[in-house]
Amino acid sequence: MDRGIKGGVLWTTLALLLVPNVSVEEICPRGCSCFSTGAAKCLGPAITDIPVGLPVLTNLLVMIQTEMHVINERSLANWDKLLRFSLTYSHLHSIHPKAFQVAPQLKSVKLSFNDLSTIPAGVFLPLSTLEQLHIDSNKLTIITPDMLEGLVGLQDLDLKSNKLSDLPSHIFNGLTNLTSLNLGRNYIKTLPPNIFNALVQLRNLSIYNNELESLESGMFDSLVNLVELKIHHNSISSFPPKVFWSLTNLERLTLSSNRLESIPEESFYHMPKLIQLTLYKNPLLSLSDQLMGFMPEMMDFYLYATNLTTVPGNLFANMSGLVALNLHHNDHLKDLPSDLFCCLPNLYKLSLRNNKLEKLLPHIFSNLTSLSILLLQENNLKDLPRDIFHGLSSLSQIDLRNNALKTISGDSLSLSSNATKVGLSGNPWNCTCNIRGLVKWIKQNEHLVLDREDVKCDSPVYQHRHTLWSLDEDVHFKFCDTIMTESYKTTENNLFETVALLTTPTTRVEQTETTSRAQDTTPQETTITATTATTTTTTSVITSSSTVTPSKAPSAHYNSDSFRGKLVLEQGPEYVHHNVLNGWVYVWFLPSDTVLTGFLMSLHILLVATAFFLILATLYGMHRLTEKMERLNAEYECLLEGQKTAY
Known part of the structure; x- marks a missing residue:
């Protein structure tokens, strides 16, 4: 059965x-x-x-x-x-x-x-x-x-x-089991402080896209189970310091697109479960050092489109779980504290794009061991510390486009093996010797520089618009390691001077005095070595002295016979001219590019030939004009003779 x-x-x-x-x-x-x-x-x-x-x-x-x-x-x-x-x-x-x-x-x-x-x-x-x-x-x-x-x-x-524009204070009193309430996209300007008192089970509250101007003290005190609070896109200009303190279970809070110029101290204390916080699109002028409480679960933080010029160094110190930090589109943000990213071991994406950053401190990213995406484009960065990206073993994408960078070390871009993209275009790259390391790195990592066709030289003039990857080591940087020497004898009565002659725009002068100045009257032998270095200018004025600064040395000395001693200059890529003025030696360099020189010479010959042709044409025109005048004079005389005969 x-x-x-x-x-x-x-x-x-x-x-x-x-x-x-x-x-x-x-x-x-x-x-x-x-x-x-x-x-x-x-x-x-x-x-x-x-x-x-x-x-x-x-x-x-x-x-x-x-x-x-x-x-x-x-x-x-x-x-x-x-x-x-x-x-x-x-x-x-x-x-x-x-x-x-x-x-x-x-x-x-x-x-x-x-x-x-x-x-x-x-x-x-x-x-x-x-x-x-x-x-x-x-x-x-x-x-x-x-x-x-x-x-x-x-x-x-x-x-x-x-x-809806107005809600009675006891409107929700009978809804004690309510877990989700959406009042968004209405015209609500004010909310009674006790309007949510009966909603002890509420988990999601949305009041976004209204016309709220402020939050009342105690209005969220009964919402102890609230998980999400959306109050973005209102007109909130202020709220009480402790208005969120009862929300100990809150995970998401959106305060973006309001009118906050400041936020009260300790506003975000007692919120240990917060995962997401948005403060963007507020006209914030400053943030308090005592603003963020313990938030180990925080994963996404949005702070962009504000009027901040800097942020507190401890702003993210209590957010050890942060994964994505969006600190971009702040039109006045020029400075970042050195310890700002001290405590973010899990940060995966950092967006600092479209700010006004002019510099970054050497070790500002050193603790971001999990960082994979770093966005620095559209700033005013003029230089980067040599080791700024060292230690970022997970870094796979970095964007440096549209800054004011003239050169960076190739070693700075030593990325991990899983690197996928590097953006370098839109910078005024100075293609002198200092750019060699970057050029070499680009050639070795062409697959990473997706915009390499737009990574172009801005200076010097003869390199303008050349792509960095097209620069050749044997052609464009062949004289970067040239060493020139100048030796001469001088006595105790003469000042010890050094004139640094350069083979590339601006060099570092290393002086080595083989025999120190003695108190006797015997001549001293001095050898000076000038070694080229990689910096960026096109005209140099160099004078140095081992004992007396040039500004204090009498100008007559530079016209003395000892100064006009033997001058040895190794062949380099520039024509050199110098003048002596007020005790300073002005050294001027004119680049001698073969193609450019040939072009200028051809242009000169063409101009001379054109001028010669114009002179010949003018002489021929004058000759023809003279003949015409003589013929007219003869005809005129014949006419006069005919008139006399008629009379």
């Missing part, structure tokens, strides 16, 4: 599993789709009321873009199994006060995107088990407590995108 029952149950279960979950159009009214799961969907302007002929077991009815403008007293009658009813995008404008008395079993009612301007008092009173009510995107101008009367089991209430 038992075995037979078990076998029957097994076969019945198997048969049910084999029944396909398909549309049952043959028993569904026109304009609707019915499904074996109990769901039905009706669509189109031909539908003016709930269609007759729907399966009696329908538990979910969705009606979209219909011509059902009124829910009358009997619309929902005879649907005992119906649990979820949705009528949207149908220009619904009226609900009969007794419309839901015939369907007290409903769990969900959605009347979104209609034309409701009012709701009858007590219309939802029979729906004591209703869990979800959406009346968003209508034309409601007022909500009173009796409109929501009887909804003791309601958990989700959506009133967004209406025309």
Whole structure:
């Protein structure tokens, strides 16, 4: 007996599993789709009321873009199994006060995107088990407590995108089981301080896109279970210091797009579970050192489009779990404290783009061991410390585009093996000797520099618009290691001077005095070595002295015979000219590029030939003009002779 029952149950279960979950159009009214799961969907302007002929077991009815403008007293009658009813995008404008008395079993009612301007008092009173009510995107101008009367089991209430401007303080007092409340996209200017007192179970509260000007003290004190609070896109200019302190379970807080110029001290204390905080698009002028409490779970922080010029060094010190930091688009942010990123071992993305940063301190990123994406584009960075990226073993993407960089060390860009992208274009690169390391790095990592065709020289003039990757070591940097020497003898009565001669624009002068100055009168032998280095100018004025500064040395000495001693200059890529003026030796360099020189010489010859041709043309024109004048004079004389003969 038992075995037979078990076998029957097994076969019945198997048969049910084999029944396909398909549309049952043959028993569904026109304009609707019915499904074996109990769901039905009706669509189109031909539908003016709930269609007759729907399966009696329908538990979910969705009606979209219909011509059902009124829910009358009997619309929902005879649907005992119906649990979820949705009528949207149908220009619904009226609900009969007794419309839901015939369907007290409903769990969900959605009347979104209609034309409701009012709701009858007590219309939802029979729906004591209703869990979800959406009346968003209508034309409601007022909500009173009796409109929501009887909804003791309601958990989700959506009133967004209406025309609400004022809410009574006890409007939500009967909704003690509410977990989600959306008041966004209305015209609310103020909220009573005790309006949320009854909502002890609330987890999600949205008041975004309203006209709130301030937050009242204590208004969130009862929301101890709140997880998400959205109050962005308002006009909030101030709030009490401890207004968020009771929200110890809060995980997401959005305060962006308001009018905050400052934030009270300790505003974000006692929020250990906070995961996301947004403060962007506020005209913030400064932030307090005592602003952020213990936030080890924080993962996303947004602080952009403000008026901040700097930020406190400890701003992120309590956010050890931070993964993404968006500190960009701050038009006045010029300076970052050295310890700002001290305590972010899990940071994956750091965005500092579109600020006004002019420099970065050497070890500012040294503790970001997990950093993978670093965005520094659109700043005013003029230089980068040599080791600024060292130790960032996870760094795979770095963007340095559109800054004021003239050169950086190739060693600075030694990235990890999983590097994918480096942006370098839009900088005024100075393609003298100092750029050699970067050029070499680009050639070795062409696959990383995706914008390499736009990474171009800005100076010197003869390199302008050349791409860095096209510069050749043997051609463009062949004289960078040239060493020149100058030796001469001098006596005790003469000053010891050194004139540094350069083979590239600006060099570092290393002086080595082989024999120190003695107090006797014997001549001293001195050897000076000038070694080229990689810096960036096109004209140099160099004078140095080992004992007396040039400004104090008499100018007559530079015209002395000892100064005009033997001068040895190794052949280099520049023509050198120098002048002596007021005790200073001015050394001028004219680049001698072979192609450029040939072009200039050809241009000179062309100009001379053109001038010669113009002179010949002028002489020929004068000759022809003289002949013409002589012919005219002869004709004139003949005319005069003819007139005399006639008389």
